[in-house]
Amino acid sequence: MTSVEELPARQGRAVRVARGQALQIINTHGTQVVDFWAFKPSDLSIYLSMQHTRAVLSRLTPRVGDVLVDNLREPMLCFETDTSPGVHDTVIPPCDPARYAKLGCPPDHASCADNLHRALAALDLKVAECPASFNLWMNIPVRPSMELEWRETVSKPGDSLVFRALVDCIMVMSACPQDIVCINAGRPVSAHYALLS
Amino acid sequence: MTSVEELPARQGRAVRVARGQALQIINTHGTQVVDFWAFKPSDLSIYLSMQHTRAVLSRLTPRVGDVLVDNLREPMLCFETDTSPGVHDTVIPPCDPARYAKLGCPPDHASCADNLHRALAALDLKVAECPASFNLWMNIPVRPSMELEWRETVSKPGDSLVFRALVDCIMVMSACPQDIVCINAGRPVSAHYALLS
Numbered sequence: 001m002t003s004v005e006e007l008p009a010r011q012g013r014a015v016r017v018a019r020g021q022a023l024q025i026i027n028t029h030g031t032q033v034v035d036f037w038a039f040k041p042s043d044l045s046i047y048l049s050m051q052h053t054r055a056v057l058s059r060l061t062p063r064v065g066d067v068l069v070d071n072l073r074e075p076m077l078c079f080e081t082d083t084s085p086g087v088h089d090t091v092i093p094p095c096d097p098a099r100y101a102k103l104g105c106p107p108d109h110a111s112c113a114d115n116l117h118r119a120l121a122a123l124d125l126k127v128a129e130c131p132a133s134f135n136l137w138m139n140i141p142v143r144p145s146m147e148l149e150w151r152e153t154v155s156k157p158g159d160s161l162v163f164r165a166l167v168d169c170i171m172v173m174s175a176c177p178q179d180i181v182c183i184n185a186g187r188p189v190s191a192h193y194a195l196l197s
Numbered sequence: 198m199t200s201v202e203e204l205p206a207r208q209g210r211a212v213r214v215a216r217g218q219a220l221q222i223i224n225t226h227g228t229q230v231v232d233f234w235a236f237k238p239s240d241l242s243i244y245l246s247m248q249h250t251r252a253v254l255s256r257l258t259p260r261v262g263d264v265l266v267d268n269l270r271e272p273m274l275c276f277e278t279d280t281s282p283g284v285h286d287t288v289i290p291p292c293d294p295a296r297y298a299k300l301g302c303p304p305d306h307a308s309c310a311d312n313l314h315r316a317l318a319a320l321d322l323k324v325a326e327c328p329a330s331f332n333l334w335m336n337i338p339v340r341p342s343m344e345l346e347w348r349e350t351v352s353k354p355g356d357s358l359v360f361r362a363l364v365d366c367i368m369v370m371s372a373c374p375q376d377i378v379c380i381n382a383g384r385p386v387s388a389h390y391a392l393l394s
Contacts, residue, residue, distance in 0.1 A: 058347070128325075
């Protein structure tokens with residue numbers, strides 16, 4: 001039986017996913033952006049790379065059926081299913097303490113970068129730098145002028161994605177705590193996830 | 198008097214640029230992509246960040262007048278002049294040995310990532326990982342479908358850019374050695390650069 005776990009609002013979680021297993025990520029309320037990363041447990045300096053994935057796919061944003069690669073350009077994940085309209089982002093960095101300081105927030109404001117480090121620490125793991133994230137459901141249209149817009153998600157409550165591990169992985173999720181810019185409809189909420197065989 | 202130096206075809210160079218000084222980069226033949234990076238000499242883990250610059254500008258590609266930021270979202274460079282049509286790229290990673298291995302090239306094929314490491318080594322400096330580069334003159338149109346195309350440059354011989362240092366910097370350039378994909382018109386050539394007061 002598959003156990004569905006909560007990804008609490010404004011928090012992160014890291015999950016060990018063996019080769020062949022998959023992680024389902026559920027946008028429970030439909031309005032939540034989830035920042036996503038993956039690392040190789042045998043060498044955390046090898047991680048899911050958005051820039052290398054863009055080059056391998058010749059596309060700005062992965063879609064169902066795509067193989068996502070690591071920073072050595074090797075296959076890491078298969079983007080297996082997506083019940084949402086497929087609007088996700090790879091060009092905006094995870095929010096971090098510097099982002100909220102510049103937005104005038106208090107220094108204890110949660111951030112996706114801090115959530116990554118805390119989620120890994122819960123598995124006794126540590127990385128020097130927070131890599132670029134795959135920003136699930138984040139709606140950043142690119143205008144022909146190359147301008148970027150910051151919009152609310154276009155997903156429905158209960159939409160979900162599945163990433164199949166092509167190698168042993170540590171997958172990390174952060175329920176984005178952004179409550180100043182409108183990307184989470186102004187109200188960060190929880191999401192859910194399930195490890196699938 | 199300003200001294201113009203050669204950036205030889207398929208090679209990299211690193212230059213110390215003090216706060217207030219600027220680096221001019223010249224597309225001598227018009228067809229050459231130059232990968233560009235900047236680092237803080239006092240702490241090489243702080244570097245020009247394409248993803249944070251995109252977020253700060255809300256634009257995929259910087260243009261004249263923009264301030265480019267580091268990975269702590271602090272101002273690092275001013276993009277002061279650009280005589281070319283302003284077609285540059287921030288979404289494709291620097292080419293690296295893995296890229297050429299997958300293209301079937303011999304293992305000694307030059308790459309922008311290797312050029313970065315060698316250029317820094319010439320200043321007795323070392324970084325663990327090659328950051329995302331600002332790919333000057335690289336022509337990667339983004340289609341409304343989010344597909345990316347790989348095209349030749351649209352610059353003219355002699356076009357140049359100037360980056361003014363807002364803090365002390367080490368700026369690094371690589372004359373991209375890509376000779377399989379058409380981005381350099383099939384023939385990697387030299388470029389030039391000059392340190393301006």
